[in-house]
Amino acid sequence: MQHFRKIIEIARMTPIITHWLPTKEVKLMKEFVKTGEKLPNNLNVRVSAFMINGKPIKIKGMTTSVVVTKDKLGKSEGLDCPVYSDPSHGNQCGSCTACYDKTVKNINYQQH
Numbered sequence: 001m002q003h004f005r006k007i008i009e010i011a012r013m014t015p016i017i018t019h020w021l022p023t024k025e026v027k028l029m030k031e032f033v034k035t036g037e038k039l040p041n042n043l044n045v046r047v048s049a050f051m052i053n054g055k056p057i058k059i060k061g062m063t064t065s066v067v068v069t070k071d072k073l074g075k076s077e078g079l080d081c082p083v084y085s086d087p088s089h090g091n092q093c094g095s096c097t098a099c100y101d102k103t104v105k106n107i108n109y110q111q112h
Contacts, residue, residue: 004028011043019043020100022065024050029059044102056106064106078106085110 004025011019019042023029029047039045039061047057049066056064056077068076073085082089082096085108089096098104 001028001031004032008037008040008043011040015040015042017042018097018100021045022048022099024048026057026059029062033060033062044100046099046107052111063102063104066106066108067111068108069111073108073110076108078108079104081107081109084112 023045026047045062046065047059047062049056052067053069053072054066056066058064073080079098083091083093098107
């Protein structure tokens, strides 16, 4: 928790920068939610599913991600990451900021 609070402090100290924190620290994130504290608006915590093709782990105030096999692209809940799902996108994020966007509730990253 101490480490996570330092990340939150950094986000608060850098309000013009948008931060994205992917994590599998489910227990820690649930403990944080129980404190009633709010994450800074510029910090998006994206909780990752434990298993490939698994279900998103939904925690109040946080977004999710799942690693999916190619055959699940377009068939799973959420946005398919264009870096992997759209060959014309290339192998770079480019102008895509979905990982940082709290309105994008779940992102599917293709297994690679």
